[in-house]
Amino acid sequence: MKAILALEDGRTFEGEAFGHFGTTTGEACFNTSMTGYQEIITDPSYRGQIVTMTYPQIGNYGVNPEDAESHCPHVRGLVIGELSPVASNWRSRQSLEDYFAEHHIIGIEGIDTRALTKHLRSAGAMRSCLSTELSAEEAIQAAKDSAPMEGSDFVKEVSIEGVQKWEGESRLWTIPNPSTGQEGNYIELPEVKYNIVAYDFGIKRNILRMLRQAGFEVTLVNSRTPAEEVLAMKPDGVFLSNGPGDPAALDYIHAEVKKLLGKTPMFGICLGHQILTHAFGGTTYKLKFGHRGGNQPVKDLRTGKIAITAQNHGFATDGDSLSDNVEITHINLNDDTIEGFRHKEFPAFSVQYHPEAAPGPNDATYFFSEFAELIEAFR
Template sequence: MKAILALEDGRLFEGRAFGASGTTTGEICFNTSMTGYQEVITDPSYRGQIVAMTYPQIGNYGINPEDAESSAPHVRGFVIGELSPVASNWRSRQSLPDYFSQHGVVGIEHVDTRALTKHLRSRGAMRACLTTELSAEEAIKTAQASPSMEGMDYVQEVSTEAGYIWQDDSRRFALPNASTGQLETYLELPPIKHRIVAFDFGIKWNILRRLRQAGFEVDVVNSRSSAESVLAKNPDGIFLSNGPGDPAALGYIHEEVKKLIGKKPVFGICLGNQILGHVFGGKTYKLKFGHRGGNQPVKDLRSGRISITSQNHGFAVDAESLPSNVEVTHLNLNDDTVEGIRHKDMPVFSVQYHPEAAPGPHDATYFFEEFASLIDQTK
């Protein structure tokens, strides 16, 4: 079946549909990860977006429940160069087209993703329409009529309705190695040392897994939870998750988080970093085409250490807007944007990228241990 990807500036890409049929709109963006398409598809931070993968062939290892980052896909549409005709992996339970058909996601292949990426890099992320039923002219008009990402609150769409204690299997997979005495496929979890509350703004399951692996019991709460209800749980610390949309549109969250500062140690990731920027009195702005992929170099200004990081965000904290008691701790080496901040007087810190990866490198996993050490220091 023929499909059309139409951008709001009139640029058209034709290809072949896979998965569901129909029409969808969203902000078109690109991801440079070479693996991990399933994690990308199920990341709630992609709510409201049509994602193009720059890696040429997608779908070769299928879909499996263990690699999901949420219970369903969140991308509005999916754009690739070539769909693998075979899903070959011992963990695969379903092909990518079958998964998209099951969940109503429109995909398009045979697109020149290199040309699309260069166009977005030059013109910036923009609204788009992906369709199997509209004409080219209709698709362009539909893209132009769709809502902008700026000012959008998608957090309410992806946050859990009911709170819960994370209890899913969080053991880390490891290949057996007789020479080291590692004979089991999964490593045993450490005992629980700290109890924390995690705000679900669109939290990835691998964040919850990593927190449990670092010795945390995680009580997940809705994004609209009040500061009073969180403090009533008397947690050892508070975690602010990743999530979709415009951080400036989340004033109701800023107000509640502000009441928590100084009461408990706080750690934020991605949207959590941007929320803290607003809580401290700073501002955020929209990046031209965002950072999405597993190859972003970040410098820790405190140590000089450089990590290759996994990222997924379209907004950034404005360093010039931050007060003097907030320190920029990390910078992106590609464009000098803020990648981490910390309060100089209170136990609060955050990073813009994803230390839990999924997909991506594990250079920054140490932040979960850093959070645990911060809690130990403040007890």
């Protein structure tokens, strides 16, 4: 079936639909990752977005439950150059097309993704409509009528209800290492050393896995949970997760996080970093086309080391809005945007990118150890 992607500025792209049929709207953006399409599709941070994959062929290795970053897809739609006709991998349980059909997600292939990406880079991420039933003019109007990303609160749609202890897997999946005598794909996890509370703004499962692998037991709480209730749990620390939407629209979260400052060690990732920005008294702004992919170079100003990082965000911290009590620790080498900071008085730090990757490089996994060290120092 024919499909059309229409942007709010009037540009349109025609292709073939796959998965589900109908009409959807969302912010058009692009991701430069070469692999990991399933993790991207199921990342709650993509709520409200129609994602373009710049890698030309998607779906090659199918879909499997172990690689999902949440219980369902969160993208509004997916734009690709070519859908692989074969899903070939020993772990594959389902084709991408069948997965989209099951979850009612619209995909479109046969798009010139290079042209679309170049357009979004020059014009900026914008509202869009993906449809199998509207004319070009109707789809453009639907894009214009859809809600902008600025001011949106998608966190309320993806956060859990109530309080939940993350049970997770009891063993760690890994590649067998015969030199150590390991034969299977699983090894036992380390003992629990710390009990922490994690605010679920749309947390990825691999963050939870990495925290558990670093010795943390995690209790998840809803994004609306008051600081008093969190402190009553007497956690060793508090984690602020990734999530979707505009961080400036989350005043109710900023207020509670601000109450936690100085009372418990805190570590934030992505949206958690932006929320800490506001809790510190700073502000955030929307990037022209965001950082989405697994090849963003970040410099650690404390050591001079450079890491290649996985990122997924459309907003950033305004460095000029931060007080002298905040030390900028990491910057993006492509555009000098702030990628990490720490508070000089309170035990709190964060990074704008994803040290847990999934997908992407593992250069930055050391932050989970730094969180443990911060907790030990606070004790």
